[in-house]
Amino acid sequence: MQRQVINIGLLGLGTVGSGVLQLITNNRSEITAKTGVKTQVTKALVRSLDKKRPILNRYKNTGLELTTDPAEILNDPDIDIVVEVMGSVKTAKDYISQALKNGKYVVTANKDLMAQHGYELFTLAKKHQRSIYYEASVGGGIPLIRPLKNCLAANKIQSLMGIINGTTNYILTQMTLYEKDFATALAEAQAKGFAEQEPSSDLEGKDAAYKLAILASLAFNSRIDVNQVYTESINEISVRDIMYAKQLGFVIKLLAIGEETADGLSLRVHPTLVPTNHPLASVQNEFNALFLEGDAVGEVMFYGRGAGSMPTASAVVADIIEVVRSINHEVRNGSIETTYTAKPIIPMKKQTSKFYLRLKAADQSGVFGSVATEFGNEDVSLDLIIQNQRELGVAEIVLVTHDVCEEKFYRALENIKKLTSIRNISNIIRVLERS
Numbered sequence: 162m163q164r165q166v167i168n169i170g171l172l173g174l175g176t177v178g179s180g181v182l183q184l185i186t187n188n189r190s191e192i193t194a195k196t197g198v199k200t201q202v203t204k205a206l207v208r209s210l211d212k213k214r215p216i217l218n219r220y221k222n223t224g225l226e227l228t229t230d231p232a233e234i235l236n237d238p239d240i241d242i243v244v245e246v247m248g249s250v251k252t253a254k255d256y257i258s259q260a261l262k263n264g265k266y267v268v269t270a271n272k273d274l275m276a277q278h279g280y281e282l283f284t285l286a287k288k289h290q291r292s293i294y295y296e297a298s299v300g301g302g303i304p305l306i307r308p309l310k311n312c313l314a315a316n317k318i319q320s321l322m323g324i325i326n327g328t329t330n331y332i333l334t335q336m337t338l339y340e341k342d343f344a345t346a347l348a349e350a351q352a353k354g355f356a357e358q359e360p361s362s363d364l365e366g367k368d369a370a371y372k373l374a375i376l377a378s379l380a381f382n383s384r385i386d387v388n389q390v391y392t393e394s395i396n397e398i399s400v401r402d403i404m405y406a407k408q409l410g411f412v413i414k415l416l417a418i419g420e421e422t423a424d425g426l427s428l429r430v431h432p433t434l435v436p437t438n439h440p441l442a443s444v445q446n447e448f449n450a451l452f453l454e455g456d457a458v459g460e461v462m463f464y465g466r467g468a469g470s471m472p473t474a475s476a477v478v479a480d481i482i483e484v485v486r487s488i489n490h491e492v493r494n495g496s497i498e499t500t501y502t503a504k505p506i507i508p509m510k511k512q513t514s515k516f517y518l519r520l521k522a523a524d525q526s527g528v529f530g531s532v533a534t535e536f537g538n539e540d541v542s543l544d545l546i547i548q549n550q551r552e553l554g555v556a557e558i559v560l561v562t563h564d565v566c567e568e569k570f571y572r573a574l575e576n577i578k579k580l581t582s583i584r585n586i587s588n589i590i591r592v593l594e595r596s
C-alpha cells in the first residue's frame with residue numbers, strides 16, 4: 162500500500178545529523194517528487210538537551226522532538242527509518258540491532274562500526290527482512306558503495322586505489338605545495354576542522370583501513386577482517402622526502418590499496434610515492450578519490466569531498482530516499498553482503514613493492530657500491546639514484562628499487578644497516594609503478 166508519510170528518527174544531531182535535517186527540510190519538495198511520499202524527521206537522539214543548537218532555530222516548526230532516551234526512537238511504531246549518525250561502535254551497534262529487531266530500516270554513516278561488525282549487522286538485517294544502507298561511511302559525499310554494489314557489479318574488480326582520508330591528504334598537500342613541516346600542517350588542519358583534536362586514527366592510517374575494508378569487501382566479494390589490513394602512518398614523512406620525490410617525478414600520498422591476485426587479496430594503507438602523471442597525484446587538500454580497474458569497464462575514478470556536514474548528508478539522504486522507495490514498492494530483499502566468502506589475505510612480507518629509501522652514509526668512495534652489493538645479494542635491482550646532499554663528511558643517498566618481494570628488501574636492509582659506512586636509514590616509502 163502506498164504510504165503518504167515516512168518518518169525518520171535520527172540517532173545524533175551533530176555535524177552529519179544537522180546536515181541531514183537541513184537537507185531533508187530544504188529539499189522536501191524534490192524528495193517528495195522523487196519518491197511520491199512526504200519524508201520527515203520526527204525525533205532526534207542527543208546526549209544533552211541543554212546544548213545550544215542553532216539548527217533548531219532554523220527549523221523551529223518542523224515538529225522535531227529531541228530526546229536523550231534511545232527507546233523513544235527505537236520503539237516508536239511510527240518511525241520507519243532509523244538514521245545512525247552518532248558515532249561510537251558498541252552503543253551504535255546495540256541501537257542499530259534493536260532498530261532492526263523492531264522492523265526498522267537503518268541508514269548509517271559509521272565506518273568504524275560497519276568495518277568491524279558489518280557482517281553481523283547484515284545477517285541480522287536479513288533475518289528481519291530489512292536492509293542497512295551505509296553510503297556515507299566511505300568517501301562522504303562521493304558515491305562509492307552503490308557504484309561498487311550495483312553499477313559495477315558485472316565486473317571482476319582487479320584493483321582499487323584511493324585517497325580516502327581527507328586529514329592526511331590535507332597535511333601532505335600543504336607540506337608539498339608550501340613546504341610546511343608536518344606539525345604546522347597538522348595544526349592548520351585542526352584549526353580548519355579537517356583534523357580531529359585527537360588525530361591518531363587518521364594519521365596512523367586506521368580510518369583509511371576501515372574504509373578500505375568496507376570498499377574491498379564489496380569489490381572482491383569477501384568478508385574482510387579490518388585487522389588484516391596493513392597500515393602505516395604518515396608521521397615520518399618529511400618535507401625532505403617530499404622534495405626528493407618531486408625531483409624523481411612523484412608526489413607522496415597516503416594510499417589505500419586493494420588488489421586481487423591468484424594468491425589472495427592484498428590490502429594495505431601506507432604513504433606512497435605516486436607518479437605525478439597518475440590521476441590520484443592531483444587530488445589535493447581535503448578531497449578524496451577512488452581509482453579502480455574492472456575487467457569490463459576499465460579504469461574509473463570517483464572524486465569529491467570525503468567529509469563535511471552537507472556532503473555527508475547528501476549520501477545519507479540518498480540512502481534514505483532509497484529506503485523510502487523500497488518501502489513504497491514493498492521491496493524486502495535484506496542485505497546482499499551476507500553472501501560473501503572470506504578470501505585469503507597475502508601477508509605483507511610476501512607482497513611485491515617498489516621502494517624509495519633515503520639514507521645517510523660516510524661521504525667516501527665505495528659506499529654506494531657496498532649498498533648496491535647488499536641489494537644485489539637479495540636480487541633487489543635499483544631504478545633511480547640521487548646522491549647530492551653532503552655535510553660534514555656525510556652524504557645523503559636516495560634510491561628507488563625495482564619491484565621486489567618485501568621480505569627480500571628488508572633482509573637486504575638489515576645487512577645495509579650493518580655496514581660501517583651507513584650513518585642512518587632516514588626513511589622508507591613504497592612507490593607506485595609508473596604506467
Ligand SMILES: NC(=O)c1ccc[n+]([C@@H]2O[C@H](COP(=O)([O-])OP(=O)(O)OC[C@H]3O[C@@H](n4cnc5c(N)ncnc54)[C@H](OP(=O)(O)O)[C@@H]3O)[C@@H](O)[C@H]2O)c1
Pocket residue numbers: 172173174175176177178206207208209210212229245246247248249252270271272273297298301467468469470473
Ligand atoms: N563529520 C563528518 O564529516 C563525517 C563524514 C562521514 C562519516 N561521519 C560519521 O558520522 C557519524 C557522526 O559524526 P559527526 O561528525 O556528526 O559527529 P558529532 O558532530 O560528534 O555528532 C554526534 C551526535 O550524536 C550524539 N550522540 C553521540 N553519542 C551519543 C549517545 N551515546 N547518546 C545520545 N546521543 C549521542 C551527540 O549528541 P550531543 O549533540 O548532545 O553531543 C551529537 O548530536 C560518525 O560515525 C562519523 O564517523 C562523519
